[in-house]
Amino acid sequence: TAKRRLAPADIKALKGERPIVSLTAYTTPVAKLMDQHVDFMLVGDSLGMVLYGLDSTVGVTLEMMIAHGQAVMRGSSNACVVVDLPFGSYQQSKEQAFATAARVLKETGCSAIKLEGGAEMAETVHFLTQRGIPVLGHVGLMPQLINTTGGYRSLGRNDKEVDKIRKDAAAIDDAGAFAIVIEGTVEPLAREITGAVKVPTIGIGASPACDGQVLVVDDVLGIFTDFKPRFVKHFANLAPLMSEAFATYAQEVKARSFPGPEHTFQLKKG
Numbered sequence: 061t062a063k064r065r066l067a068p069a070d071i072k073a074l075k076g077e078r079p080i081v082s083l084t085a086y087t088t089p090v091a092k093l094m095d096q097h098v099d100f101m102l103v104g105d106s107l108g109m110v111l112y113g114l115d116s117t118v119g120v121t122l123e124m125m126i127a128h129g130q131a132v133m134r135g136s137s138n139a140c141v142v143v144d145l146p147f148g149s150y151q152q153s154k155e156q157a158f159a160t161a162a163r164v165l166k167e168t169g170c171s172a173i174k175l176e177g178g179a180e181m182a183e184t185v186h187f188l189t190q191r192g193i194p195v196l197g198h199v200g201l202m203p204q205l206i207n208t209t210g211g212y213r214s215l216g217r218n219d220k221e222v223d224k225i226r227k228d229a230a231a232i233d234d235a236g237a238f239a240i241v242i243e244g245t246v247e248p249l250a251r252e253i254t255g256a257v258k259v260p261t262i263g264i265g266a267s268p269a270c271d272g273q274v275l276v277v278d279d280v281l282g283i284f285t286d287f288k289p290r291f292v293k294h295f296a297n298l299a300p301l302m303s304e305a306f307a308t309y310a311q312e313v314k315a316r317s318f319p320g321p322e323h324t325f326q327l328k329k330g
């Protein structure tokens with residue numbers, strides 16, 4: 061029998077067993093390459109910045125998320141696939157969130173969604189999880205709030221921030237999320253939350269104390285190199301390889317050395 065794809069419940073069950081491995085994925089070929097190596101792929105709304113050149117995630121649409129969710133599902137058969145709900149598609153009410161999330165599950169075939177928010181989103185997370193939609197939470201730095209928070213700096217450096225993030229994580233845990241992303245948070249707080257919640261914490265810029273890690277795939281591959289935040293590690297350095305390939309192609313076209321005879325169709329003789 062064919063091996064089934066990991067489910068959100070499988071991700072949840074990894075807490076205390078071994079660290080959980082995740083990366084963002086946006087396209088079929090990249091999903092294929094990472095499918096056997098990650099527990100879940102996140103079709104993150106970071107695609108707005110990574111693929112579309114937007115300067116925040118606020119402009120990302122539900123149509124973009126569905127199209128890329130479908131692409132990642134086509135390229136994977138092992139990893140669990142989680143699709144981000146974009147800004148404006150879930151914050152208005154729990155009913156709006158359910159309608160959006162249901163559409164994402166039906167149109168992509170993915171098994172879970174992620175939404176940003178703490179205590180203020182707990183009722184929504186409960187509503188979805190009680191109605192058949194597994195939810196990955198996301199607390200700490202929340203990029204969709206850029207217009208009210210005004211920055212991407214790490215949080216948890218004063219009592220007020222610590223208290224808010226602690227309460228946010230507890231609320232999303234109690235609401236029934238199967239795991240919680242913690243973004244941009246100091247290590248002691250990430251460790252405390254990880255010890256306090258029932259479900260796995262998935263860190264990005266949130267220390268090795270979390271139950272798992274997620275990174276943006278273009279950062280891991282060294283494709284996006286305009287700047288490198290402290291929490292990013294380039295596990296490969298593809299940018300110079302790509303530039304070199306483009307330069308060599310341009311040179312060969314101009315020199316008429318590409319295409320060569322082996323790339324050229326001829327009429328058969330005789």
Ligand code: KIV
Pocket residue numbers: 084102103104105106107144241243264274275276
């Ligand atoms: O959109 C994204 O890529 C994310 C993570 C990196 C957690 O939300």
Ligand code: NA
Pocket residue numbers: 104105106144
């Ligand atoms: Na996101």
